[in-house]
Amino acid sequence: MTKKIIDAKPYKNSISAPIIKIGVLAISISVLVMMVSVAVALGMQKVIKDKISSIEGHINISSFRNISNENSINPIVPDQEFLNWLDNIPEISRVEKIITKFGIFRTPNEFEGGYFKGISAEYNFSEIARFITDGELILKADEVTNNVVVSQILSDKLRLNVGDNFQMLSSKNQDDMPSVTGFKISGIYNSGFEELDSKYIFGDYRHIQRINKWDKNEISSIEIHLKNHSDLDLVSDMVYLNSPSDYDVVSSKEKYYSIFEWIKLFDKNIVAILFIMTLVASINIISVLLVLILERINMIGILKALGAKNSSIRKYFIYTSMYLIFRGILIGNFIGGFLIFIQQKFKIISLDSKIYYVDTVPIFFKFSHFLYLNLLILFVCFCAIILPSFLVSKINPKDTIKFN
Numbered sequence: 001m002t003k004k005i006i007d008a009k010p011y012k013n014s015i016s017a018p019i020i021k022i023g024v025l026a027i028s029i030s031v032l033v034m035m036v037s038v039a040v041a042l043g044m045q046k047v048i049k050d051k052i053s054s055i056e057g058h059i060n061i062s063s064f065r066n067i068s069n070e071n072s073i074n075p076i077v078p079d080q081e082f083l084n085w086l087d088n089i090p091e092i093s094r095v096e097k098i099i100t101k102f103g104i105f106r107t108p109n110e111f112e113g114g115y116f117k118g119i120s121a122e123y124n125f126s127e128i129a130r131f132i133t134d135g136e137l138i139l140k141a142d143e144v145t146n147n148v149v150v151s152q153i154l155s156d157k158l159r160l161n162v163g164d165n166f167q168m169l170s171s172k173n174q175d176d177m178p179s180v181t182g183f184k185i186s187g188i189y190n191s192g193f194e195e196l197d198s199k200y201i202f203g204d205y206r207h208i209q210r211i212n213k214w215d216k217n218e219i220s221s222i223e224i225h226l227k228n229h230s231d232l233d234l235v236s237d238m239v240y241l242n243s244p245s246d247y248d249v250v251s252s253k254e255k256y257y258s259i260f261e262w263i264k265l266f267d268k269n270i271v272a273i274l275f276i277m278t279l280v281a282s283i284n285i286i287s288v289l290l291v292l293i294l295e296r297i298n299m300i301g302i303l304k305a306l307g308a309k310n311s312s313i314r315k316y317f318i319y320t321s322m323y324l325i326f327r328g329i330l331i332g333n334f335i336g337g338f339l340i341f342i343q344q345k346f347k348i349i350s351l352d353s354k355i356y357y358v359d360t361v362p363i364f365f366k367f368s369h370f371l372y373l374n375l376l377i378l379f380v381c382f383c384a385i386i387l388p389s390f391l392v393s394k395i396n397p398k399d400t401i402k403f404n
Helices: 002-008 017-056 080-087 152-158 206-212 229-242 257-295 297-305 310-346 367-394 397-403
Strands: 059-063 092-106 111-119 132-135 147-151 165-170 179-189 200-204 221-226 247-251
Touching: 017 221, 017 229, 017 257, 017 310, 017 367, 059 229, 080 092, 080 221, 092 152, 092 206, 111 152, 111 206, 147 152, 152 179, 179 206, 200 206, 221 229, 229 247, 257 297, 257 310, 257 367, 297 310, 297 397, 310 367
Parallel strands: 111 200, 147 179
Antiparallel strands: 059 221, 059 247, 092 111, 092 165, 092 221, 132 179, 147 200, 165 179
């Protein structure tokens, strides 16, 4: 008999229907907000970290004697044994040799300061290449080339386009006469990360070796790229402990401490949103359950008079509540998934990259996130309705039938 009542779903046409709809809507909104919040927060963290690591790597090894690892006056000559050890670390995807130097970039009418990031023809440029909006970087292993890739910010400031020429003024130290080197723009990139874009241009590092009068084996730093950003602290400590005593090891997390602290706040925001939304969903489903019980006091009394057990009646209300919870979660998943797909595909919502380091709201959402969020709200709501369902055992058949 109880099973027939469950199948009939009598709440659909009852006076409690509006309250039930509000409860289902609240669960749907909770799931929706949780999905979108997690996707955006994780997306912001991932995109910002990826941009930093693409341009600067995850870990930088340079000489302790340098005041700044971007303008390396003192070179390092890493031995092959140390490089082989780095290549054999499973968490490391690649190791690059680079030379960076500060210079003044000038045209007949404009000038701007920045860093020339010298790379070799073997440098894996694929991660930066995805930011190139015009042209490409062309380097040759057998000869020194004057081709460089500059940022859109620098290109706008110097009023230059692909194919145009400019000069860089630099010197080995403050006492030397500046060296003038001519370059040709072969590509323009725009990562949307203004702090990095305004800093670097990319070109052949043999120019800097010539200016600094270094040997071909001398470089300013070793740039390490990891397979997974979560291994940053582990690998950074490992490299620091095993590197030569005169080497300085700096991770991107240390170099951009304020930015990493800022994006770390997203984790706290996620926790706060998950707590609030699960609380809202559980309170609403409790309200719905209480309304269902109070509306069916007479039915409960009759069932008890006919010999139904409290546990059987409780199961009916729990099953009914779980059905409503599933319904709310399903609606929330559909709408949330649709919004996430639309933003990921068409990038409708834009942001100011000067403030947020990205020009559109980034999305990062995996199936595991979807699964965990649904299990979380399902588990919390289920636990929330267990205690109120015991109200059934407090109902006396004699009082309810007499009242009726």
